[in-house]
Amino acid sequence: MAIKYVKNEGGPTLGYSTESGVHILEVDGKYFKDLSKDGKLDKYEDWRLSAEERAKDLASKMTIEQIAGLMLYSSHQAIPASKGFFPGTFCGKSFDESGANSSDLSDQQKDFLINDDLRHVLITTVESPEVAAKWNNNAQSLVEGIGLGIPINNSSDPRHASIASAEFNAGAGGAISMWPETLGLAATFNPDVVKEFGEVASKEYRALGITTALSPQIDLATDPRWMRFNGTFGEDPKLTTDLARSYVDGFQTSEKENETADGWGYDSVNAMVKHWPGGGSGEGGRDAHWGFGKYAVYPGDNFDEHLIPFTEGAFKLSGKTKMASAVMPYYTISYEQDHEAKENVGNSYNKYIVQTLLREKYGYEGVVCTDWMITADEPPTVDTFSGKPWGVEHLSVAERHYKVLMAGVDQFGGNNEAGPIIEAYKMGVKEYGSEFMRKRFEQSAVRLLLNIFRLGLFENPYLLPEKSAEIVGNAEFMKKGYDAQLKSLVLLKNHENVLPLQKGKTVYIPKRYIAEGRSWFGHVIPERLEYPINLEIVKNYYNVTDNPDEADFAIVAISNPEGAGYSKEDFETGGTGYVPISLQYKPYKAVYAREKSIIGDPREVLDRNYRNKSFTPPNTTDLDLILETKKAMKGKPVIVSLLLSKPAVVEEFEKEVDVILANFGVQDQALLDIISGKSEPSGLLPLQMPANMKTVEEQFEDVPHDMDCHTDSEGNIYEFAFGLNWQGIINDGRTEKYKKEKIEK
Numbered sequence: 001m002a003i004k005y006v007k008n009e010g011g012p013t014l015g016y017s018t019e020s021g022v023h024i025l026e027v028d029g030k031y032f033k034d035l036s037k038d039g040k041l042d043k044y045e046d047w048r049l050s051a052e053e054r055a056k057d058l059a060s061k062m063t064i065e066q067i068a069g070l071m072l073y074s075s076h077q078a079i080p081a082s083k084g085f086f087p088g089t090f091c092g093k094s095f096d097e098s099g100a101n102s103s104d105l106s107d108q109q110k111d112f113l114i115n116d117d118l119r120h121v122l123i124t125t126v127e128s129p130e131v132a133a134k135w136n137n138n139a140q141s142l143v144e145g146i147g148l149g150i151p152i153n154n155s156s157d158p159r160h161a162s163i164a165s166a167e168f169n170a171g172a173g174g175a176i177s178m179w180p181e182t183l184g185l186a187a188t189f190n191p192d193v194v195k196e197f198g199e200v201a202s203k204e205y206r207a208l209g210i211t212t213a214l215s216p217q218i219d220l221a222t223d224p225r226w227m228r229f230n231g232t233f234g235e236d237p238k239l240t241t242d243l244a245r246s247y248v249d250g251f252q253t254s255e256k257e258n259e260t261a262d263g264w265g266y267d268s269v270n271a272m273v274k275h276w277p278g279g280g281s282g283e284g285g286r287d288a289h290w291g292f293g294k295y296a297v298y299p300g301d302n303f304d305e306h307l308i309p310f311t312e313g314a315f316k317l318s319g320k321t322k323m324a325s326a327v328m329p330y331y332t333i334s335y336e337q338d339h340e341a342k343e344n345v346g347n348s349y350n351k352y353i354v355q356t357l358l359r360e361k362y363g364y365e366g367v368v369c370t371d372w373m374i375t376a377d378e379p380p381t382v383d384t385f386s387g388k389p390w391g392v393e394h395l396s397v398a399e400r401h402y403k404v405l406m407a408g409v410d411q412f413g414g415n416n417e418a419g420p421i422i423e424a425y426k427m428g429v430k431e432y433g434s435e436f437m438r439k440r441f442e443q444s445a446v447r448l449l450l451n452i453f454r455l456g457l458f459e460n461p462y463l464l465p466e467k468s469a470e471i472v473g474n475a476e477f478m479k480k481g482y483d484a485q486l487k488s489l490v491l492l493k494n495h496e497n498v499l500p501l502q503k504g505k506t507v508y509i510p511k512r513y514i515a516e517g518r519s520w521f522g523h524v525i526p527e528r529l530e531y532p533i534n535l536e537i538v539k540n541y542y543n544v545t546d547n548p549d550e551a552d553f554a555i556v557a558i559s560n561p562e563g564a565g566y567s568k569e570d571f572e573t574g575g576t577g578y579v580p581i582s583l584q585y586k587p588y589k590a591v592y593a594r595e596k597s598i599i600g601d602p603r604e605v606l607d608r609n610y611r612n613k614s615f616t617p618p619n620t621t622d623l624d625l626i627l628e629t630k631k632a633m634k635g636k637p638v639i640v641s642l643l644l645s646k647p648a649v650v651e652e653f654e655k656e657v658d659v660i661l662a663n664f665g666v667q668d669q670a671l672l673d674i675i676s677g678k679s680e681p682s683g684l685l686p687l688q689m690p691a692n693m694k695t696v697e698e699q700f701e702d703v704p705h706d707m708d709c710h711t712d713s714e715g716n717i718y719e720f721a722f723g724l725n726w727q728g729i730i731n732d733g734r735t736e737k738y739k740k741e742k743i744e745k
Helices: 051-061 064-070 107-114 129-144 182-187 191-207 237-252 304-314 351-361 397-406 419-432 434-453 465-471 475-488 568-572 621-633 668-675 693-698 733-738
Strands: 003-006 014-017 024-027 030-033 076-079 120-126 153-156 210-213 259-261 270-276 326-329 490-494 506-508 512-514 528-530 543-545 553-559 638-643 659-663
Touching: 014 030, 014 129, 051 434, 064 419, 064 434, 076 129, 107 129, 120 129, 129 465, 153 270, 182 191, 182 237, 182 475, 191 210, 191 237, 191 465, 191 475, 237 270, 237 304, 237 733, 270 304, 270 351, 326 351, 397 419, 419 434, 475 668, 506 621, 512 621, 553 621, 621 638, 659 668
Parallel strands: 076 120, 120 153, 153 210, 210 270, 270 326, 506 543, 506 553, 553 638, 638 659
Antiparallel strands: 003 014, 024 030, 490 659, 512 528
16 A cells, blocks of 8 residues: 655645545645545535534435444554454454554454444554554555545543553553653642643654544543542542643643644544533442443532533633533433433433533533444443443333434444444334434534544544654653653651752662452452562662661552452352442441432332442552561651552551652652652642542542541641641642532531
């Protein structure tokens, strides 16, 4: 395959594949791609016209089958396919690995691009920038030669975190710049840092052929037990709103020669903000990826506050693009929030949530895309990872698609097949007539096409692999990411100013036991005993010993306790399956949990309470490790490096250690730069650290800042916006702007 380029003076450079059948038209001394291959210049091919004019013209030319394909968003796709993480079958479909050893498309990918007219692809792992660029070129060449020549809009979940938060969250062969998790960006309390991240990440995305970011996640994480806490900007509405605005501005805005119109252009990446209207209030902290967590509850009557990061942040940008170009509703049933039909169904199925609130009340004009696999059938048990048709389990797959369309949604996440959408169209024709349904489909087509036109993909979707390799993870981007990591570290305790510790001292770092676990998609991760910090990096700062008696100080690296809130063992021994999610390390008995759950499921169990049930986190050994190290060090300083994906109860060990340094996913070098004093800590807590599990159980799932926080041996309270530097408690413009008082119920 060869790619040819044609330059327009004062206009865009056109790129096209010699194998696609596309020819170049010359009109009025300008050059245009004949994507429809009809020998004349159609409006949608005319780059002189606005994106809106072009999108409307193209939508009017598309068949219902082509629009149905445009409404699809693929299941997770790895480049090459052998890098995927769905062995065997996934959602009833075999995972195809043909083409796995090159940048060629797999047979599955060719099938859904050709036969289902799919044009939105979710990219997971990529082998390298060069392979990603070549795969993009092959895919774009294929679709350029089909039908009306609509380019592919590739997308990605967040992939810049220093510590990947999920097995599909990987960069380009380790080459991509490394930043903190989203929660770590929040810990900087600095919108400028977040905007800079968006600017860097968008350039790297475009170099990988990625033009839509399935981010930022701007749910208010108002329940401290929620497993997706670390993907958010925390619990505070004002901080989340400001950071959401900066993030989207950074991703979507092109400037100077790279801008084509209205802030859009060749550096722009569509931002799909998630999850409308907020998924951070699942009852008991459970998550809606599974049936046991399908309900979002509002015991504090605080639904409206969860909308603020969307309506005042992502939908009211400072930049020219004005609003996030796409939004994703969450899986959850927003319990008893539908004030029209009074339906308790998943958010994408709820016309009140999507049409009345999002579209009409708040005037949102962009694409609405469902979360992944909501139209697939539910799994056999509530703890199985599969389809998530919450509240509409009784409907057929086609009926679910129809209900989603009638609720005002444009696109179906995780669906590779157009058949059910075409069936849904026929249902609409039967109920409303063909004219109505044609108009409804074109309405979504225009929204979807705008997000392709505005990025210049119709003119040139192709990449230069060698240029991609230069851009992705270049030294400048790496430095910016590393600086953000340093700014995200939060010093919680520094007894008698133990830190900083000069280089050249001797450190003891005990190995950490990690119990057998399961990944996001249920794959077994074997138990292991390992050093939690790379000793080769440590040796650049300190001497390393395995003998505590020889050490000047110790570093113990741990993470917060984890749990999902459901136990298969409890269910199989006669219980309901519902157990507490604990934020403490010792075995926990939920004596303060509510007596009866707010909502249950008549299909399963009406009362999901877990009062007086017990749970032991899989990493309870982290507490043992700290206490054993404290004893072994015989009074010498013990530093705890605490990786937080959500709040933790630290009362069990805080008084036993000298230093607690919290991080949200950083490189080991960043930790050591702080410990050694090469850099000074400046991060602030984007969350509350609860005093105990009693306050966790008594807080409302939907209300921020409503817990009693831990008070340490120094008299400091681990409240939202707390952090230390070498001089003591940080009080600056950030704390003045964002610090909150605890909400009293």
